[in-house]
Amino acid sequence: MAAAANSTPTPTEIKLHQKSRVLEITYADGKTFSLSCEFLRVHSPSAEVRGHGPGQEVLQVGKHEVTINRIEPVGTYAVQLVFSDGHDTGIYSWDLLYNFGLHHDDMWAEYLKRMQEAGASREKK
Secondary structure (H helix, E strand, O other), X not given: OOOOOOOOOOEEEEEEEOOOOEXXXXXXXXXXXXXXXXXXXXXXXXXXHHOOOOOOOOOOOOOOOOOEEEEEEEOOOEEEEEEOOOOOOOEEEHHHHHHHHHHHHHHHHHHHHHHHHHOOOOOOO
16 A cells, blocks of 8 residues: 555645645645645554554544644654644654555545444544
């Protein structure tokens, strides 16, 4: 599912739209992806969200209003996103973000399905 490291274009621009809570990423191949802060938060590559192995994923609830407070570069291959709920441990590589852009709709639908099955809410309680 992930693109090979040497075939993924690098971002040419990353814009955070605070009002709409969307991170817009434009890649060298001309593709532009708009990923909501909520999407990025609930799909964080951190162990806190993904677990330490298959089946250990932790469903993230109540993240509808989450925003990104800071974007910190990690070398020349990734960024670390600091979210308004204090979460800051995921490293978002260019490959991962590109993959998120390509598969956004399916990933979001799966997340909403999991939320519904769990009887959980995107709204903070």
